[in-house]
Amino acid sequence: MTDSNSQDGGFGFATRAIHVGQDPEPITGAVTVPVFQTSTFAQEAVGKHSGYEYARTGNPTRTALETALASMEGAAFGVAFASGLAAEDTILRQLSPGDHIVLGNDAYGGTFRLISKVFGAAGITHSAHDFSNLSDLADNWPANTKIVWAETPTNPLLSIVDIEALAEVTHANGAKLVIDNTFATPYLQQPLSLGADAVVHSTTKYLGGHSDVVGGFVATNDGDLDQHLRFLQNAVGAVPGPWDCYLTLRGAKTLAVRMDRHNTNAAAVVDLLNSHAAVSSVLYPGLESHPNHDIAARQMSGFGGMVSFRAAGGRDAAMRIIEKAKLFTLAESLGAVESLIEHPGVMTHASAAGSALEVPDDLVRLSVGIEDAADILADLEQALA
Ligand SMILES: *Cc1c(COP(=O)(O)O)cnc(C)c1O
Numbered sequence: 001m002t003d004s005n006s007q008d009g010g011f012g013f014a015t016r017a018i019h020v021g022q023d024p025e026p027i028t029g030a031v032t033v034p035v036f037q038t039s040t041f042a043q044e045a046v047g048k049h050s051g052y053e054y055a056r057t058g059n060p061t062r063t064a065l066e067t068a069l070a071s072m073e074g075a076a077f078g079v080a081f082a083s084g085l086a087a088e089d090t091i092l093r094q095l096s097p098g099d100h101i102v103l104g105n106d107a108y109g110g111t112f113r114l115i116s117k118v119f120g121a122a123g124i125t126h127s128a129h130d131f132s133n134l135s136d137l138a139d140n141w142p143a144n145t146k147i148v149w150a151e152t153p154t155n156p157l158l159s160i161v162d163i164e165a166l167a168e169v170t171h172a173n174g175a176k177l178v179i180d181n182t183f184a185t186p187y188l189q190q191p192l193s194l195g196a197d198a199v200v201h202s203t204t205k206y207l208g209g210h211s212d213v214v215g216g217f218v219a220t221n222d223g224d225l226d227q228h229l230r231f232l233q234n235a236v237g238a239v240p241g242p243w244d245c246y247l248t249l250r251g252a253k254t255l256a257v258r259m260d261r262h263n264t265n266a267a268a269v270v271d272l273l274n275s276h277a278a279v280s281s282v283l284y285p286g287l288e289s290h291p292n293h294d295i296a297a298r299q300m301s302g303f304g305g306m307v308s309f310r311a312a313g314g315r316d317a318a319m320r321i322i323e324k325a326k327l328f329t330l331a332e333s334l335g336a337v338e339s340l341i342e343h344p345g346v347m348t349h350a351s352a353a354g355s356a357l358e359v360p361d362d363l364v365r366l367s368v369g370i371e372d373a374a375d376i377l378a379d380l381e382q383a384l385a
Contacts, residue, residue: 013072013187014256021067022249033064035246057234061242065249066217069207072186072252073199075219077226079233080245084182084202085110086238087216089118091178091198092147093236094228097123100144104131104161105356106154108180108202109349112357115149128356131161132292138169145173151180152189153296156308156344156365158283160292163299167195176225182206182335186219187259188302197222205335206305209251209258215240258337261370262305268373269366269380273309278317278384280362283308306334307366308344315361318343322364327371327379334367339376341366 011019022033036059041052052058062080070078081087088111095101101115105128115126129137131150148170152161163179170177179191181199185206191199201207203215220226233239240248266284273282285296286303296303311318321341322330328341332348342348345361352358368376 016071017068017255018253020071021064033061033246033249035242036060037242055242056237056239059239059242059245061245061249062240065240065245065252068249068252069186069201069203069217070219072255073181073219074186074190074192075199076221077223077229078217078219079226079229080203080240080248081216081218081233082238082240082244083214084200084204084216085114087200087202087218088114088180090229090232090236090238091200091218091225092119092124093232094225095119095124095146098144099124099146100142101126102137102142102145102148102175103128104150104154104159105129106157106159106359107149107151107357108155108182109344109351109357111149111151111180112355113351116355131166132159134162134165134169138172141169141173145175148175148177149180150177151183152299153183153285153304153306155183155306156349156359156363158183158285158290158306158308160285160290160296162292162295163189163191163194163196167197171195176222183306184300184304185255185259185335187255188263188304189300192219192221194299198225203248203252204333206259206262207252207255207335208248209255209336210247211333211336211338213244213247213251215244215248258370259302259304262368263302265370265373265376266303266305266307266368268377269307269368272377272380273307273384276384278312278321280310280312283310305368307368309364309366310360311362311364313362315345318362318364321383324383325379326383327375328366328383334365336367337370339367339369339371339379 039055043049066078150161167177176197178198179196182202198220201217270284273279325341328339331340344359349359
C-alpha cells in the first residue's frame with residue numbers, strides 16, 4: 001500500500017477500519033463517533049470557530065467517515081457524497097465541453113446513463129471500449145480524452161481489467177484513470193497502489209453492507225483533485241447527512257470479516273452452479289476458466305461475493321429461477337449481508353438496452369450474502385430444479 005494516511009499508525013486493514021478517524025469523543029469519552037445532527041456550529045467570535053461552520057461544508061461525523069475510508073483505500077484524501085452517482089458526478093465536473101471520456105464496455109447502468117445522457121448533453125463525449133484489449137485502445141486513442149473510467153470486476157459480467165496496464169496506457173496519453181472499486185472493495189483490491197488516480201465507491205453496497213443507507217466516496221492521492229472535489233462538495237452540495245455517515249461508518253468497521261464470508265459463500269455457490277444442468281455458464285473471477293483470471297488473482301486478494309450466470313433455457317428460464325428463489329430476495333443493489341438476485345437486462349441495466357453495454361437476457365446476477373452457506377445452496381438448488 002502506498003501513500004498511507006498519516007493516521008494509519010502502521011496498523012492492518014481491519015484495525016484501521018475500526019480506529020482511524022474514530023478516537024473517543026473528547027468531551028464525553030463516547031467510544032463511538034456521535035451523530036452530529038446539527039446544521040450549524042456556534043462560533044466563539046467572528047471568524048473564530050472549531051473548524052466547523054456549517055454542515056454542508058463540514059460535519060464531524062462525515063470527517064470521521066472520510067478519514068476512515070481514505071485509510072482503508074490507502075489514500076491521502078477522501079471525500080464523501082450523498083450517493084455513488086453524486087460522487088461520480090463530482091469527479092466528472094472537472095471536464096469541459098469537447099473533452100472525451102473513455103469508458104469500459106461493461107459498466108454500472110447508472111454510470112453509463114450519467115456519462116451518456118447528462119454529460120453528453122453538456123457537450124462531453126464518450127466512447128465504450130473493450131478493456132481486455134488494451135493495445136487496440138492504445139492504437140485507437142480517442143482525441144481529447146481526459147478521463148478513463150473503469151470498473152473491475154465489472155457489473156454485471158464480472159470482467160477483469162488490468163488496472164496497472166490500463167493506468168500505463170492512460171498516463172501515456174495524458175489522461176487520468178478512475179476506478180470504480182465498488183465490487184471489489186478496498187479489502188480485496190487497492191487501485192491507487194496500482195496506478196489509478198482516483199477510486200470511486202457506491203458505499204451503498206459492501207462498505208455500508210446492510211442495505212440501509214445510500215452513499216458515495218472518492219479516494220485519491222492527487223492533491224489538486226482533492227481540492228477540486230472539496231470545492232464542489234461544498235459548492236454543489238451533494239453531501240451525505242450525519243446519520244448516513246454514521247451508518248456507513250458502522251458498516252465499514254466489519255468489512256474485512258464480511259468480505260471473508262462473502263468470498264467463501266460465493267465460492268460454494270460457484271461450485272454448485274458450475275456443475276448444474278440448468279446453467280450454461282458461470283461468470284466469476286475466481287474460476288480458472290474466467291477470462292483474465294490470472295490478472296484477478298494478481299490484483300485482488302479474494303474474488304468477492306458477486307456471481308453472475310446464464311440460464312441454459314434462455315430468458316424465460318432465467319426469469320423462472322429468479323421467481324422461485326426465496327432466501328435470495330429479488331431486488332436491485334448488492335453487497336449487503338443478505339443474498340439478492342436480479343435480472344440485469346430488465347432491472348439494473350435497462351438503461352444500457354440497445355447500446356454497446358447491453359447485457360444478455362438470460363443473465364442472472366447474484367449478490368451472495370453472509371447467511372449460512374447450506375441455506376444459500378439449498379435455496380439455489382430448489383430454484384434451479
Ligand atoms: C450502485 C453502483 C453505483 C451507483 O451508486 P449509488 O450509490 O446507487 O448512487 C456505481 N457503481 C457501481 C459499480 C454500483 O454498483
